Amino acid sequence: MFARAQSLTVRHIGRKRPALHDLDFEWEEGERLLLLGPSGAGKSTLALCLDGLIPHALDAHWESGALTVGGRDTRSAKLAELTRDVGVLFQDPETQLVMLETDDEIAFGLENLGLPRDEMVERVAEARASTGLGPATPRRLDALSGGTKQRVALASLLAMRPRALVLDEPTANLDPIGAREVVTAFAALAMRRERSFLVVEHRLDPLLRFIDRVAVLGEEGRLAFAGDPEAIFMGRAGELDRLGIWQPELAELARLLGAERMPRDVGEAAALLIDRWPRGASVQREDRVFGPITVAARGLVHRYRGDDRDAVTGASLDLHEGEISAIVGANGAGKSTLGLLLAGVLRPSRGTVDVSGDVAYVFQYPERGFLATTVRDELRYAATIGRRIARDPDALLERFGLARLAGANPHSLSHGEKRRLSVASALVTSPSVLILDEPTFGQDLRNTRELVTILREERDRGTTVVLITHDLSLVAELADRAVAMADGAIGFAGPVDELFQRSDLARFGLALPPAADAFARARERDPGVPPLTGLDAARTALAAREAVRA
Amino acid sequence: MTFLARRDPTVKLAAVLGISLLLIFIVDPITPALFLVIAIAAALAGGARPTTIARALVPLTMLGMGFVWSNAVFAATQGPATWTIGPVHASESGLRFGLAIAIRGIAIGILSLTFVWTTDPTDLVVSLIRHTRLPFRIGYPLLAGYRFLPFFTDEYAQVRLARRVRGALPRGLLGRGREAVSELVTLLSDATRRATRIAIAMDARGFAAATERTYYREARLAWGDAVFVIGAVIMTTGLLVLSAWVGALRTVLG
Numbered sequence: 001m002f003a004r005a006q007s008l009t010v011r012h013i014g015r016k017r018p019a020l021h022d023l024d025f026e027w028e029e030g031e032r033l034l035l036l037g038p039s040g041a042g043k044s045t046l047a048l049c050l051d052g053l054i055p056h057a058l059d060a061h062w063e064s065g066a067l068t069v070g071g072r073d074t075r076s077a078k079l080a081e082l083t084r085d086v087g088v089l090f091q092d093p094e095t096q097l098v099m100l101e102t103d104d105e106i107a108f109g110l111e112n113l114g115l116p117r118d119e120m121v122e123r124v125a126e127a128r129a130s131t132g133l134g135p136a137t138p139r140r141l142d143a144l145s146g147g148t149k150q151r152v153a154l155a156s157l158l159a160m161r162p163r164a165l166v167l168d169e170p171t172a173n174l175d176p177i178g179a180r181e182v183v184t185a186f187a188a189l190a191m192r193r194e195r196s197f198l199v200v201e202h203r204l205d206p207l208l209r210f211i212d213r214v215a216v217l218g219e220e221g222r223l224a225f226a227g228d229p230e231a232i233f234m235g236r237a238g239e240l241d242r243l244g245i246w247q248p249e250l251a252e253l254a255r256l257l258g259a260e261r262m263p264r265d266v267g268e269a270a271a272l273l274i275d276r277w278p279r280g281a282s283v284q285r286e287d288r289v290f291g292p293i294t295v296a297a298r299g300l301v302h303r304y305r306g307d308d309r310d311a312v313t314g315a316s317l318d319l320h321e322g323e324i325s326a327i328v329g330a331n332g333a334g335k336s337t338l339g340l341l342l343a344g345v346l347r348p349s350r351g352t353v354d355v356s357g358d359v360a361y362v363f364q365y366p367e368r369g370f371l372a373t374t375v376r377d378e379l380r381y382a383a384t385i386g387r388r389i390a391r392d393p394d395a396l397l398e399r400f401g402l403a404r405l406a407g408a409n410p411h412s413l414s415h416g417e418k419r420r421l422s423v424a425s426a427l428v429t430s431p432s433v434l435i436l437d438e439p440t441f442g443q444d445l446r447n448t449r450e451l452v453t454i455l456r457e458e459r460d461r462g463t464t465v466v467l468i469t470h471d472l473s474l475v476a477e478l479a480d481r482a483v484a485m486a487d488g489a490i491g492f493a494g495p496v497d498e499l500f501q502r503s504d505l506a507r508f509g510l511a512l513p514p515a516a517d518a519f520a521r522a523r524e525r526d527p528g529v530p531p532l533t534g535l536d537a538a539r540t541a542l543a544a545r546e547a548v549r550a
Numbered sequence: 551m552t553f554l555a556r557r558d559p560t561v562k563l564a565a566v567l568g569i570s571l572l573l574i575f576i577v578d579p580i581t582p583a584l585f586l587v588i589a590i591a592a593a594l595a596g597g598a599r600p601t602t603i604a605r606a607l608v609p610l611t612m613l614g615m616g617f618v619w620s621n622a623v624f625a626a627t628q629g630p631a632t633w634t635i636g637p638v639h640a641s642e643s644g645l646r647f648g649l650a651i652a653i654r655g656i657a658i659g660i661l662s663l664t665f666v667w668t669t670d671p672t673d674l675v676v677s678l679i680r681h682t683r684l685p686f687r688i689g690y691p692l693l694a695g696y697r698f699l700p701f702f703t704d705e706y707a708q709v710r711l712a713r714r715v716r717g718a719l720p721r722g723l724l725g726r727g728r729e730a731v732s733e734l735v736t737l738l739s740d741a742t743r744r745a746t747r748i749a750i751a752m753d754a755r756g757f758a759a760a761t762e763r764t765y766y767r768e769a770r771l772a773w774g775d776a777v778f779v780i781g782a783v784i785m786t787t788g789l790l791v792l793s794a795w796v797g798a799l800r801t802v803l804g
Binding site for chain 2: 117
């Protein structure tokens with residue numbers, strides 16, 4: 001046994017409810033454990049306890065129970081011993097890197113251990129090799145992409161040669177390419193089985209092959225259930241769903257097909273599709289009829305002051321009433337700049353944007369735009385600057401599940417609530433165009449589903465909706481049209497399924513989501529399998545076939 | 551790397567501080583001008599491009615001209631004016647004093663910038679910790695904070711944009727002031743969150759528990775550092791002697 005919690009109850013300072021509540025939890029030596037739970041279930045708190053940071057460096061009320069890690073009781077052990085045993089990789093690369101250069105960063109923990117310089121040099125080289133940081137990796141950290149920064153953070157933990165690694169949502173802040181980079185590095189480590197791993201993550205599909213057991217925290221910081229991945233994802237999907245926990249697309253695909261075994265990677269899922277997909281079941285592209293053009297952009301060029309290249313170059317685009325468009329592409333491809341140009345927030349250096357009606361823009365970090373001191377006033381703010389309130393604010397609060405928080409300070413809300421408030425206050429004037437920057441970023445399953453429902457309602461009311469996103473599963477489910485950008489230019493604009501069938505997706509910094517990837521690979525070997533974009537399309541196809549047969 | 555870039559940051563910092571301190575006691579324009587020439591030569595030898603130096607000289611010179619002007623005019627209100635141009639009276643002694651302060655400022659400015667241009671921030675912190683007993687619990691968080699600075703300007707622009715889009719309408723001086731405070735509060739709460747996370751990440755890698763800390767970067771003093779110090783002392787003395795010999799040197803002592 002590497003770590004064991006017995007009736008552990010820990011409450012953060014200033015909170016009424018404990019973050020971990022009477023938790024019993026086991027983590028075997030050498031085990032690769034996946035920890036799941038809805039947001040606020042105490043996953044990160046548990047990570048901090050395992051590292052000894054709670055209670056040694058962070059104050060919290062240790063209300064009851066005990067936690068042993070590596071044979072030591074964490075409350076009586078020294079912090080130095082605990083941090084040497086367990087390394088934690090946090091979510092945001094920007095707030096866990098300390099130094100300015102790669103090698104200094106990797107050596108930082110070794111300096112704290114007081115190692116002689118010769119040994120540090122040796123361990124830095126070893127850690128770089130095991131995370132694939134070659135001589136071509138830039139020396140300066142600020143020149144690295146998010147995914148590479150996260151690999152440097154991982155290398156800096158490995159250099160300390162910990163017995164166990166905790167990875168707390170290591171890809172949540174990364175684009176798909178960066179996420180893949182980190183997952184690949186993790187996979188290489190997990191295959192070697194040299195230490196124990198505990199992973200908290202919501203992009204589960206790429207991990208399925210490298211996980212021995214799944215533990216699920218429930219809503220009150222208790223252990224809900226645990227078991228091997230197949231038993232959990234195939235057998236207890238309903239419970240996971242009720243808890244609002246993201247599930248692997250591949251497991252859901254297998255359940256749709258009535259399979260009992262869970263495919264552990266896209267290759268296995270493709271084989272399953274070839275074996276079981278009912279031939280002839282497919283979806284016709286829905287030819288939705290859109291309203292008139294609401295936004296017409298012609299030859300947009302924008303260059304930020306001080307930059308030596310255009311952020312957006314020569315972009316032309318028509319958006320229609322009742323249409324959801326998704327702007328996709330790699331970080332730095334110009335997506336947000338295009339969104340801000342369409343919204344009229346930025347002025348184009350060249351080109352024109354014609355908008356009929358008004359545009360509302362929802363930023364990625366909603367709290368930066370909060371202007372009032374209560375939720376209710378935030379929603380009514382539009383009125384104080386002379387804009388027309390077109391929808392009943394109280395009804396919106398009700399619709400967005402914020403009614404009981406009407407008197408609260410917007411900054412005190414949870415991530416999901418802040419996001420809902422920012423969308424609600426954008427809708428209060430009933431804008432004809434709604435643009436959302438990374439609306440699902442950092443959101444749990446429940447919030448994401450809620451948002452999808454709300455945006456569909458908006459589309460049906462005739463609003464022009466624009467999503468700026470990395471999340472291709474969301475695009476497949478929700479968007480009528482995809483606009484893919486690379487290096488400031490629009491490289492593709494058209495139906496989502498057409499984008500998914502392109503061979504040059506990587507040019508846009510994109511990769512097919514797991515289910516769509518399985519369909520694509522199955523189709524390479526068997527043209528009878530349709531090129532579907534994801535689970536939503538698969539469900540529709542199977543239902544349509546059932547209907548025909550009935 | 552140039553000779554200057556290879557020098558120990560603490561030694562370099564001491565030299566810059568020493569010369570700057572000395573210049574404060576000198577009140578003629580010729581002596582600091584000599585030092586300015588040497589500072590520019592040092593910057594060039596340290597690998598700074600002439601355009602970079604020129605760009606740094608522009609604001610320094612503008613500031614200096616302000617000094618010259620105000621001293622020349624101010625002195626004329628106290629004593630007899632040397633020149634009268636329209637309504638403006640100026641005095642020669644004031645002009646001389648203003649020039650001295652201005653050139654001294656420019657010389658100290660270029661010296662400090664030469665230090666910045668030829669010094670790696672990580673080397674500086676490690677050297678200060680090892681040679682001046684700067685506590686590492688202060689030095690390393692400073693370095694982590696230094697990483698923040700570019701994010702700060704970025705985030706400030708984002709906060710302003712977000713508030714403008716939502717319709718923040720600062721009216722009048724008071725409104726503008728209130729808006730600036732709100733922006734600052736948003737920025738600070740962001741920064742606090744960031745700083746807390748960084749502190750947690752540092753402690754997770756043993757920073758809080760460190761007792762006998764070692765260093766990956768070497769901060770060894772080399773012979774070159776001794777050469778540098780001796781050279782700096784000889785040059786400083788030489789310039790002072792030269793200035794006195796031509797009869798230009800004036801200090802606060804008279």
